Amino acid sequence: xxxxxxxxxxxxxxxxxxxxxxxxxxxxxxxxxxxxxxxxxxxxxxxxxxxxxxxxxxxxxxxxxxxxxxxxxxxxxxxxxxxxxxxxxx
Amino acid sequence: xxxxxxxxxxxxxxxxxxxxxxxxxxxxxxxxxxxxxxxxxxxxxxxxxxxxxxxxxxxxxxxxxxxxxxxxxxxxxxxxxxxxxxxxxxxxxxxxxxxxxxxxxxxxxxxxxxxxxxxxxxxxxxxxxxxxxxxxxxxxxxxxxxxxxxxxxxxxxxxxxxxxxxxxxxxxxxxxxxxxxxxxxxxxxxxxxxxxxxxxxxxxxxxxxxxxxxxxxxxxxxxxxxxxxxxxxxxxxxxxxxxxxxxxxxxxxxxxxxxxxxxxxxxxxxxxxxxxxxx
Amino acid sequence: xxxxxxxxxxxxxxxxxxxxxxxxxxxxxxxxxxxxxxxxxxxxxxxxxxxxxxxxxxxxxxxxxxxxxxxxxxxxxxxxxxxxxxxxxxxxxxxxxxxxxxxxxxxxxxxxxxxxxxxxxxxxxxxxxxxxxxxxxxxxxxxxxxxxxxxxxxxxxxxxxxxxxxxxxxxxxxxxxxxxxxxxxxxxxxxxxxxxxxxxxxxxxxxxxxxxxxxxxxxxxxxxxxxxxxxxxxxxxxxxxxxxxxxxxxxxxxxxxxxxxxxxxxxxxxxxxxxxxxxxxxxxxxxxxxxxxxxxxxxxxxxxxxxxxxxxxxxxxxxxxxxxxxxxxxxxxxxxxxxxxxxxxxxxxxxxxxxxxxxxxxxxxxxxxxxxxxxxxxxxxxxxxxxxxxxxxxxxxxxxxxxxxxxxxxxxxxxxxxxxxxxxxxxxxxxxxxxxxxxxxxxxxxxxxxxxxxxxxxxxxxxxxxxxxxxxxxxx
Numbered sequence: 001x002x003x004x005x006x007x008x009x010x011x012x013x014x015x016x017x018x019x020x021x022x023x024x025x026x027x028x029x030x031x032x033x034x035x036x037x038x039x040x041x042x043x044x045x046x047x048x049x050x051x052x053x054x055x056x057x058x059x060x061x062x063x064x065x066x067x068x069x070x071x072x073x074x075x076x077x078x079x080x081x082x083x084x085x086x087x088x089x090x
Numbered sequence: 091x092x093x094x095x096x097x098x099x100x101x102x103x104x105x106x107x108x109x110x111x112x113x114x115x116x117x118x119x120x121x122x123x124x125x126x127x128x129x130x131x132x133x134x135x136x137x138x139x140x141x142x143x144x145x146x147x148x149x150x151x152x153x154x155x156x157x158x159x160x161x162x163x164x165x166x167x168x169x170x171x172x173x174x175x176x177x178x179x180x181x182x183x184x185x186x187x188x189x190x191x192x193x194x195x196x197x198x199x200x201x202x203x204x205x206x207x208x209x210x211x212x213x214x215x216x217x218x219x220x221x222x223x224x225x226x227x228x229x230x231x232x233x234x235x236x237x238x239x240x241x242x243x244x245x246x247x248x249x250x251x252x253x254x255x256x257x258x259x260x261x262x263x264x265x266x267x268x269x270x271x272x273x274x275x276x277x278x279x280x281x282x283x284x285x286x287x288x289x290x291x292x293x294x295x296x297x298x299x300x301x302x303x304x305x306x307x308x309x310x311x312x313x314x315x316x317x318x319x320x321x322x323x324x325x326x327x328x329x330x331x332x333x334x335x336x337x338x339x340x341x342x343x344x345x346x347x348x349x350x351x352x353x354x355x356x357x358x359x360x361x362x363x364x365x366x367x368x369x
Numbered sequence: 370x371x372x373x374x375x376x377x378x379x380x381x382x383x384x385x386x387x388x389x390x391x392x393x394x395x396x397x398x399x400x401x402x403x404x405x406x407x408x409x410x411x412x413x414x415x416x417x418x419x420x421x422x423x424x425x426x427x428x429x430x431x432x433x434x435x436x437x438x439x440x441x442x443x444x445x446x447x448x449x450x451x452x453x454x455x456x457x458x459x460x461x462x463x464x465x466x467x468x469x470x471x472x473x474x475x476x477x478x479x480x481x482x483x484x485x486x487x488x489x490x491x492x493x494x495x496x497x498x499x500x501x502x503x504x505x506x507x508x509x510x511x512x513x514x515x516x517x518x519x520x521x522x523x524x525x526x527x528x529x530x531x532x533x534x535x536x537x538x539x540x541x542x543x544x545x546x547x548x549x550x551x552x553x554x555x556x557x558x559x560x561x562x563x564x565x566x567x568x569x570x571x572x573x574x575x576x577x578x579x580x581x582x583x584x585x586x587x588x589x590x591x592x593x594x595x596x597x598x599x600x601x602x603x604x605x606x607x608x609x610x611x612x613x614x615x616x617x618x619x620x621x622x623x624x625x626x627x628x629x630x631x632x633x634x635x636x637x638x639x640x641x642x643x644x645x646x647x648x649x650x651x652x653x654x655x656x657x658x659x660x661x662x663x664x665x666x667x668x669x670x671x672x673x674x675x676x677x678x679x680x681x682x683x684x685x686x687x688x689x690x691x692x693x694x695x696x697x698x699x700x701x702x703x704x705x706x707x708x709x710x711x712x713x714x715x716x717x718x719x720x721x722x723x724x725x726x727x728x729x730x731x732x733x734x735x736x737x738x739x740x741x742x743x744x745x746x747x748x749x750x751x752x753x754x755x756x757x758x759x760x761x762x763x764x765x766x767x768x769x770x771x772x773x774x775x776x777x778x779x780x781x782x783x784x785x786x787x788x789x790x791x792x793x794x795x796x797x798x799x800x801x802x803x804x805x806x807x808x809x810x811x812x813x814x815x816x817x818x819x820x821x822x823x824x825x826x827x828x829x830x831x832x833x834x835x836x837x838x839x840x841x842x843x844x845x
């Protein structure tokens with residue numbers, strides 16, 4: 001995927017399980033973007049990476065109290081706000 | 091029975107014009123006084139609520155999108171017969187999928203007497219997204235705060251009175267799988283259907299963006315002027331600004347206008363039928 | 370209509386305003402909704418001061434999706450479900466067969482005789498329609514009555530979405546959705562139920578892929594055929610000590626080949642007929658919930674078992690009538706069945722099968738369960754054997770594998786016939802119940818045709834290849 005080089009910022013795909021971040025922007029488009037937003041992935045939302053699938057992809061993220069799995073190619077299009085990587089306390 | 095003038099079809103019956111919307115949607119109104127729609131996110135125990143209300147056993151697993159076809163059932167409370175329509179479980183009503191379209195069209199064009207929104211108490215924030223969208227379309231809603239036992243297991247305490255005040259509609263806490271709160275839910279559905287309780291739902295507030303707010307206001311005003319009886323002009327305006335092709339069509343072919351006058355909607359319902367078939 | 374000018378005005382204003390507010394409107398709307406939702410939820414919900422030291426859901430999730438344990442647990446659970454189904458169904462299947470085939474069937478024949486039914490009426494009704502139905506019920510009902518409730522319990526508990534999560538990587542490489550793992554697993558019980566289960570896949574393209582490939586999951590109706598043919602022909606081809614192991618491996622091999630074909634055909638479809646933009650992927654992992662055992666037993670019996678069984682029964686009755694008729698109506702001294710068998714023998718030979726097998730697959734399209742009884746009956750009929758079987762058009766199952774072997778050998782069977790029958794059992798058109806279900810779910814003649822013909826043509830191609838290779842290498 002070439003998106004990564006065009007977006008210098010950190011993305012959801014960079015979060016390791018247990019790490020948290022805050023969504024800055026969604027770079028996906030069309031129905032994909034709408035679906036992600038419907039699932040609560042809007043800018044300003046705090047997201048915690050919960051666990052990898054045994055094969056590494058997809059990754060389950062805790063967002064607004066729900067657990068949602070995204071494939072890496074989707075997660076790479078969601079950039080995170082510039083801040084030190086938080087570790088989810090729980 | 092309390093009769094209130096604000097309700098367009100308080101004396102619901104088979105021949106009332108409003109109920110013809112529902113008949114066109116495939117709902118047989120012959121034996122029913124009121125129609126209750128059941129909306130909610132997937133995995134909220136919506137079908138368990140449906141079963142608890144109707145005494146039916148409709149299986150749906152712990153899955154999104156399980157109820158693709160529309161399930162219908164009914165119950166009797168007091169001397170009134172209620173028809174219950176289980177809508178597909180959706181995360182939103184912004185019509186990104188066929189399921190969402192079916193649910194949205196039923197609430198908008200079917201104009202059910204009451205819409206019960208089942209929300210998962212353990213994931214309230216995510217579930218409220220849908221509830222708030224329903225409240226934009228209809229006043230006559232009841233929130234069924236389900237899975238209260240699971241919330242307790244997760245150590246959550248939920249102030250349902252505070253929630254009811256903030257949302258402006260009745261909130262009933264339930265544990266549908268054990269039948270807890272179902273009697274209260276039925277009683278509240280009755281009160282809202284008959285107009286004894288008149289909810290004043292929360293509406294999405296104006297945004298920070300002044301230009302946007304002006305656009306919404308201007309369009310809402312124009313819609314209200316053209317369709318005086320329409321209960322959800324602001325929501326229609328929001329959908330138009332979002333470029334919702336289906337709502338545009340409903341305005342163009344007059345089916346939205348029909349709603350405000352109580353005539354039969356035409357093409358939009360036909361579209362819905364098609365959508366159902368392809369679901 | 371009076372609203373028309375106003376409507377045009379509204380749309381014009383909306384169009385202008387939309388240009389003013391720009392593309393970001395949808396985002397603003399959803400953000401506003403979620404900002405509100407967050408505020409309202411925050412005010413209403415009190416969370417425990419300290420997060421609980423032990424979160425059961427999270428602990429289960431860590432275990433069932435872990436790199437080390439995720440797959441072993443999944444394989445163990447699903448194997449357990451299948452083992453329970455096959456083992457648990459044995460006894461009740463036998464009991465039903467004894468009751469319906471050995472007790473009720475003769476009783477009905479006696480009743481027909483007592484009422485003075487002509488032979489053909491008693492034949493069509495009791496040997497044709499009733500026997501086919503009884504066969505399907507006794508073979509199909511017990512495994513389904515076990516498989517569906519157990520599967521439903523896993524579903525209600527919330528484990529199945531984790532299976533989709535674990536396997537999504539494999540399915541995504543094949544251009545499919547992880548949830549296809551579930552419809553496929555369900556297909557091992559019954560393909561018609563598997564096709565219905567694809568409803569959980571919300572993107573149309575991936576759902577069609579799952580529907581078309583569901584047939585490659587070897588359903589309950591096909592296991593008995595595979596096990597019997599494998600025991601008789603494959604097991605006996607190796608030293609006796611290894612017979613059990615080798616025949617079991619052959620059956621498992623066919624099932625695994627089915628899974629590989631699922632991936633291969635999904636991949637093929639997603640790059641040809643169902644090419645196009647990948648649909649939106651989203652998979653929610655719902656919280657675990659204690660399953661409601663009694664209610665689950667009840668609802669899965671009502672919703673899945675009874676419905677699927679009923680469809681199979683309504684389909685098997687006409688099939689039974691057809692099977693009886695073609696075996697008993699004669700043209701020029703030979704039954705229609707014999708004409709068909711002779712006519713298809715050439716093609717059958719090319720495919721490493723024979724005319725009997727092809728005729729059986731045509732008339733037994735309603736249910737794979739009656740393939741073996743039909744094959745046996747037709748073989749006896751076509752080979753003109755005497756002293757075995759129950760008569761023309763009366764399906765039967767022999768008492769012992771030796772008898773079956775003798776009958777089939779007399780019908781000209783070789784190891785190649787056995788291997789190719791196993792392959793063809795995996796790769797052929799879905800049963801008519803499943804075809805009907807596919808049509809009900811897709812409402813498309815085109816996709817129903819694709820789902821029916823694609824596996825059939827593939828089956829022809831595969832058996833033609835193995836037969837030609839075996840003959841070229843001088844194996845048969």
